[in-house]
Amino acid sequence: MDVTTIINSLNDAQRLAVTAPSQAMLVLAGAGSGKTRVLVHRIAWQIKVEGVSPHSILAVTFTNKAAKEMRGRIENLLSISAHNLWIGTFHGIAHRLLRRHAQQARLPETFQVMDSGDQLRVIKRLLSNLNFDDKQWPPKEMQWYINAQKDEGIRARHCVETGDSHDRQRLIIYKAYEELCDRSGLVDFAELLLRAHELLRDNADVLEFYQKRFTQVHVDEFQDTNTIQYAWLRLLTDGKDNLFVVGDDDQSIYGWRGAKIENIYSFQRHYPNHQIIKLEQNYRSTGTILKASNKVITNNTGRMGKELWTDAGDGDLISLYAAFNEQDEAYFVVDRIRAWVNEGGIRSDTAILYRSNAQSRQFEEKLMATGTPYIVYGGLRFFDRAEIKNALAYLRLIANRHDDASFERVINTPTRGIGAKAIDEMRNIARDQSVSLWSAAILLINQRTMSARATNALIVFLELIKSLENDIEELTLDEKVKRIVEKSGLMALYQNEKMDKGDEKIENLEELVNAAKLFEFDKDNEDKLGEVDMFLSYAALEAGVSQSEESEDCVQLMTLHSAKGLEFKQVFLVGLEEGLFPSQQSVDDTGRLEEERRLCYVGMTRAMQQLYLTYAESRRLYGRETYPRPSRFLREIPAELLQEVRMRATISRPVNAVQAKSAKFQTQGSYKLGQRVSHAKFGEGVVLQIEGEGAQERVQINFKSAGVKWLMLAYAKLDIL
DNA sequence: TTGTTCCAGCTTTTT
């Protein structure tokens, strides 16, 4: 193979990184500077030129999507199967290690992965078991606390006793949670990482094996690693300068989730022989967009320092739209998108990016009203749906009867006459004797202390699980799922007409059977896992965003966080208001404010050609009218890069009632300065100023009781007095 | 056991 195909398409900085001799390397890759490309070509270079065996290469990412893309691109570039290359997410790789070395990790072979929903339910149950008031001990907070401890590598037994009773109580909960998970063979996401770290730390033979095996270790999005992930990487590369990390300190937006931007600084200390390469040439955005983004991010302190540039032209100015309210903002955005499509633009080249999910609604309504296809990212994921989790819980319980979380999930779903009382009894027995709920159920039956009816119901349930296990043994995976869904009574439950959204749930269950059918089981997988276990791990760890992707050409709606790594020709960054973006919770804290600014930087650098920034002068928030200030980030953009835009005076089709109404007002020319008006909510007032025209006409009114307000004629219900 | 009503809460989210 010709080496030139690997390095030909690279710029100087990229080539330097790709062809560097094996050494600790930090590639600071700005947005759109070819970060993935460097990683992919680096690995290809090592295999083809340095003669490194694919077997010796490890590449770690944060998302399954990134892992998949990287694998695909390597295979493409080298025309080889990257089968024996370890590319995966931190969690995926940790999971694999734990499966292979379950015993040394002190885990049962049948351990199951819990997602955060499962984890929360376990914690809730635990709290009520221990008689903790969940008003005083919000389960969400406890979950956050436990995960934060684990992210830092702190076990309950490491926590130092303080005199503080709150701390002590919290520790009791953490400890009980650990015990419960151990007993049930349950592993949460944070535990995967922590356990994998401990596995290497405490088993010299395992550590040595992997240190020898992986001569090259690569990490994507290094700025997002947390303490334990970095500690794990350090163990794996200890004494060898073979850690190649790619990241961008300016795009670190997951600090609130435990990511330590400091790891980039520590890296330089821990690997003194490292080399740093900056990738600053951007292949995505126009010069104007880059200049503005650079300017915004320079307001942050303690950066590694980096300035994006492009040899493409400046392009258009950034458009700024000051909306009257959130309705108007949505109206403007949708109007622009329709104009774009009319001129032949592709809808999926357009993204609406917002700070918080709640903001999507206005845009959805307007898009729907105009019949513009759109897709909102970040909704409930397929494998997170209740009906899917129920079905999988049966599968898990059959695979591992001591999985208490699954046991409790399905014991009375569908209802089979096992009420709260019986379940309480089982919990007590389980707690007192340190056994699983399944074992407790058997004990309870043998005790014969419950009513005959309850005892019977319990026997029926246990028999159901046992018989299902027998039934499905010989079936293919999709048949297994199908049989379980039917025999468990889940199908019948959702077929019941009274069940709301029953049809949808049935469809989802059918989709699950379909997913099982499509699931590619690798018999020779390195982890010696059975098909069912593989499928369950897949559901927990790799659950795709939404199962059935819309193939239609759609406008893309998502939060700024989920936009990271993506690019669009046209980007609308909306809701640029103090209190919203930056969010209220972040404005008093420099660190958090800087993370918001990085988020803004991420959002702006998503745009390839045209960037629109919008804010509303009034916004309904929590049912209250607010009058936010424009975001400080707007002021950080040089004015000469901005262009204030107004809505086009003529709107192509004035069909909707709102416009018709404002048109009527216009023809009457009804508002003059000093005109007395009355408003349904604000009462009587006097017109002070008039601005704009058509659907954009607005008036400033001094209300007797409510004070001075700007109102849009198109929306305000005003009567002339 | 189910359906209703009431009440708190309300960034960002992958694994």
Next chain:
DNA sequence: GCTGGAACAA
């Protein structure tokens, strides 16, 4: 102002 969850009644 809306939504999801919990508490309550039937």
